[in-house]
Amino acid sequence: MVQEDLRMEDNEALAAALASPLPTLLIYIYEPLIWADKHYDNRHWNVVRESLLDLNQSLIHLNTKILSVTNEVIPFFTAIQERFQIAEVYSTEETGLQITYERDIEFAKYCKNRDILWKEFQNNGVIRGLRNRDTWRKSWYDYMNAPIISPSLNEEDYLSLGYIKIVEKTFQKLTLSVNKHNFQKGGRTEALVWQHSFFNERIEYYSQYISKPEMARYGCSRLSPYLAWGNLSIREVFQRAKRFKTESTHKKQANAFMSRLRWQSHFIQKFEQEPRMEFEAINRGFLDLEQPINLDFITAWKDGRTGYPLVDASLRCVAQTGYINFRMRSMVTSFLTHHLFQHFTTGSKWLARQFLDFEPGIHYGQMQMQGFYRNQYRSYL
Structure with a gap:
């Protein structure tokens, strides 16, 4: 499992x-090399630990669990091959x-050589490998409307708990183990609780509250951490929203939410094709812009x-809770x-370390658009 792939369903x-x-x-x-990167924080690691605990709880009836270790990837596989003859490795891009x-x-x-x-x-x-986005929208909808994939529930398909x-x-x-904290808790069980409360209660206020710094904490879906870390797939949530739309009078809110699901994937797709936006302006016209570093300002x-109250309140809020709504993210x-x-x-x-829902593609799309264009950005849910 990659760290953004922490679920069994639709995997x-x-x-x-x-x-x-x-x-x-x-x-x-x-x-250790990945987690030492300056984009990551202990709040992110808590989400992963809570997700692994939740997954292991769901695997008890299958007499298995996730082998969770500290190592770099190649040394791990070198060591594990001493015990197993590995034929295939499966993962999500x-x-x-x-x-x-x-x-x-x-x-x-490494895999090719062995x-x-x-x-x-x-x-x-x-x-991956897309040359242009001319047909991407149709491909995305085809993918989102495809059947949800359920995992095998046969115990013999998994390596046994005793052997692990x-x-x-x-x-x-x-x-x-995770100490008590003030952030949303990770794991699929928590994700489903938040999803249930959104579609059964809070979505009524989605369009009304999404731009309000305080009310957005209630009216937004708050599912972005669970999508970023893979407790839920976007396809699952998209299809849940489609069902809600047929059953509810809040069709406008459902449409707005589903649109943002597509925008989320859209910006990750852009990052997939233009990864240099992590380091430099995607618009090359800004590459020669001189912005002298002022450490006091930073x-x-x-x-x-x-000294700007709304800016300061937003920055303190995200540092303490891991969340601010998309307009405040744009503003800061x-x-x-x-x-x-x-x-x-x-x-x-620094901002990546604060956002509990840190997703590189969305994050750097946000940095590019607000850093160079002043446009609105609407991919946070």
Whole structure:
């Protein structure tokens, strides 16, 4: 499992692995090199730990669990091959940061040199290797309307719990306990609770509250962390919204929400095709723009001490709770890049650490659009 793939349901990679005649070993690797990157924070790691705990609870009746270890990917597979003859590796494609892209290149070489077949599967309608987006919209809707994929519930398809406990002694085992915190809790169980409350209560206020800094905390879906970390697939949520639309009088709200699901995938698709936006202006006309670094400005912005009350309140709120609505995200980015005239990279990693729903494609789409165009941006749910 990649770190944004923390679910069993509607997981094509998992379904393909379980369809293989060989038993499937579920693994999660905590990669120190990746997690040391400045985009990530302990609040993100809490989501992953809570998700793994939740997944393991759901696997008890199948007499298995996820092998969760601390290691880098290639050393892990080198060690695990001493115990198993690995024929195939299944995973979901990851539209991630430069550091994860480089990791994937090295792992692909590793698999090729050892005759391991690495099968990757499309993620949330994002198409790898796409040359242009002329037909992307139709492809996205085709993907979203395809049947939800359910995992095998046959115990014999999984490597047994007893064997996994023996294997994990070879590795540094992950500690999955989580201290009490003020953020949304990770895991599919929590995701389904938030989804239920949205479609059964809060969606009525979606269009009315989405732009209001305080009321958006209630009126927005609050599903973005569960989509970012893979507790839910966008296809699941899209189809749930379609059913809601046929059953409810709040069709306008359902349409607005479904539109934002598509915009979310759209911006991740753009990042997939233009990954340099992590580092530089996507519009090359801005590449020579000089923005001298002012550390006092940047520090005041991060601390919520700019003297602009709404800016400061938003920055303090996201630092404490991991969430602000999309208009406030746009505002704090625009304030940094236009009012303080700082390059977007002076705040992009810090903001990524604050957002519980950090998704590289959406995050850097936001930084680009607010940093250089002042446009509205509507992919946060």
